[in-house]
Amino acid sequence: MGTHVIKMPDIGEGIAEVELSVWHVKVGDMVVEDQVLADVMTDKAMVDIPSPVHGKVIALGGQPGEVMAVGSVLISIEVEGAGNVKESTQPAPVVKEAPVAATKVETVVESKPVAAPAPKAAVCQGPMIAREADERPLASPAVRKHALDLGIQLRLVRGTGPAGRVLHEDLDAYLAQGQSNASAPVAAAYAQRTDEQQIPVIGMRRKIAQRMQDATQRAAHFSYVEEIDVTAVEELRAHLNEKHGATRGKLTLLPFLVRALVVALRDFPQINARYDDEAQVITRLGAVHVGIATQADIGLMVPVVRHAEARSLWDSAAEISRLATAARNGKASRDELSGSTITLTSLGALGGIVSTPVLNLPEVAIVGVNKIVERPMVIKGQIVIRKMMNLSSSFDHRVVDGMDAALFIQAIRGLLEQPATLFVE
Structure with a gap:
C-alpha cells in the first residue's frame, strides 16, 4: 500500500491562498477517481477539488474555514501499490461559482x-x-x-x-x-430552552459578509422609495401571456422592469455607471448590463443580463430565466456572474413594503422591487381598487445626487404606469 498526497492546487490568477469551504469526505471514507473531495473558495470563485486516484482517506489537511496556502497538504489517500508517498498538486480543480455580488442579502448560515x-x-x-x-x-x-x-x-x-x-x-x-x-x-x-449553537462564518457566507461590509463602508448609501400603480402594466402582461404565452413563453414583471430601466437610463447616464473610488474615476457606460439578484443554495448570486438595451421583452424574459436557473443549480459561469452596470433585486411575493438594498460595488445604483398589493386609491374623485407596488432603491451619493435619483425612479414610474411608452421610440 502507498500514500497519495494531494496538495492545494494553483488555481491561477496569482492566487497564493484559498479558503477551505467544505469537505465532502471524512477520514476512513473510500473514494474513487474524479469524486469531489472538497470545495475551496478564492476571492473570485468556488472550486471543486476532485480525487485523481482510488483509495481510502487517511488524513485531512485542514478544517472548513481555514485559509490554506497553495502547495500545502490538502488530503492524504491510501492507495494500492508499492511505494511510500506520491504527491499531486494539480487534481484538475473545477470552477463552480463566480464571486458573490454585493447586493441585498437574504440568506442565512448554511448549518x-x-x-x-x-x-x-x-x-x-x-x-x-x-x-x-x-x-x-x-x-x-x-x-x-x-x-x-x-x-x-x-x-x-x-x-x-x-x-x-x-x-x-x-x-x-x-x-x-x-x-x-x-x-x-x-x-x-412551549418548553424553555437554554441551549446555544455557534455557527462559524466561513465560505460563501464569509465572502458575502466581507462584500456587504465593504460596500456599506466605502459607498455613501441613500435610499429612495416610490409608489407605483402597476395595474396597467399587469393588464398588458396578462394580455401578452394569453396571446403569445404558448409560443413565446410567459412574461413576469421583471422584463418590463428591465425595459423601464433601459429607457429611463437614456436620460440619466450618470446612474448607469461604475465608480473607481481608488482612482477617483467615474465610468459611464452605454451598454446596460442588468444584474438580477437571484437566491441560490450557496447564497445570493447576481447573474447578468448583458446588453439589455438590445433585447425584446421575451428575449429578456428567456435570458433572466436561463441565468436564474444556472445560478440556482451552480452552473453559471464566472462571466455570467460579473460585469453588471446596475442591479435589480426582488423578493417576489415576499417583497415586503419597503427595503434598503445594498449597492453592488462598483455600481452606483440598485433598484429594489417590493410586492404588489391591491389597495383602494382615489382617482378623479372616485375610490377604485388598483395594484400598487413600491420601488425601494439605493444610490451612491458620492456619484448620484438626490434629485437625479428621485427623477430617475419617477421616470421608471411614468413608464410602468403608461406601459405603451416603454416601446415608443
Whole structure:
C-alpha cells in the first residue's frame, strides 16, 4: 500500500491562498477517481477539488474555514501499490461559482438542523426538530411563502435539501406526517430552552459578509422609495401571456422592469455607471448590463443580463430565466456572474413594503422591487381598487445626487404606469 498526497492546487490568477469551504469526505471514507473531495473558495470563485486516484482517506489537511496556502497538504489517500508517498498538486480543480455580488442579502448560515428526540406536537402538524428560537431555517422565498400559506412554522420542519434547506417536498411530508401527531401534548412547543449553537462564518457566507461590509463602508448609501400603480402594466402582461404565452413563453414583471430601466437610463447616464473610488474615476457606460439578484443554495448570486438595451421583452424574459436557473443549480459561469452596470433585486411575493438594498460595488445604483398589493386609491374623485407596488432603491451619493435619483425612479414610474411608452421610440 502507498500514500497519495494531494496538495492545494494553483488555481491561477496569482492566487497564493484559498479558503477551505467544505469537505465532502471524512477520514476512513473510500473514494474513487474524479469524486469531489472538497470545495475551496478564492476571492473570485468556488472550486471543486476532485480525487485523481482510488483509495481510502487517511488524513485531512485542514478544517472548513481555514485559509490554506497553495502547495500545502490538502488530503492524504491510501492507495494500492508499492511505494511510500506520491504527491499531486494539480487534481484538475473545477470552477463552480463566480464571486458573490454585493447586493441585498437574504440568506442565512448554511448549518444542518439537529434532529430532536421523538416528535411531540399538537397544533403544529408534522415532526418537530430542534432549532434555536431565533434560528432562520434555510428555504427559498417560494418555500417560505408556501409555508406561510399553509400556516406552518418553518423552524419545525426538517429540511432534506443541501445544508438542511427546507424544500416544498418537506412541507408536504410535514403535513402528511402531522395526522399521526394530532393527539400529542402541546407542552413541548412551549418548553424553555437554554441551549446555544455557534455557527462559524466561513465560505460563501464569509465572502458575502466581507462584500456587504465593504460596500456599506466605502459607498455613501441613500435610499429612495416610490409608489407605483402597476395595474396597467399587469393588464398588458396578462394580455401578452394569453396571446403569445404558448409560443413565446410567459412574461413576469421583471422584463418590463428591465425595459423601464433601459429607457429611463437614456436620460440619466450618470446612474448607469461604475465608480473607481481608488482612482477617483467615474465610468459611464452605454451598454446596460442588468444584474438580477437571484437566491441560490450557496447564497445570493447576481447573474447578468448583458446588453439589455438590445433585447425584446421575451428575449429578456428567456435570458433572466436561463441565468436564474444556472445560478440556482451552480452552473453559471464566472462571466455570467460579473460585469453588471446596475442591479435589480426582488423578493417576489415576499417583497415586503419597503427595503434598503445594498449597492453592488462598483455600481452606483440598485433598484429594489417590493410586492404588489391591491389597495383602494382615489382617482378623479372616485375610490377604485388598483395594484400598487413600491420601488425601494439605493444610490451612491458620492456619484448620484438626490434629485437625479428621485427623477430617475419617477421616470421608471411614468413608464410602468403608461406601459405603451416603454416601446415608443
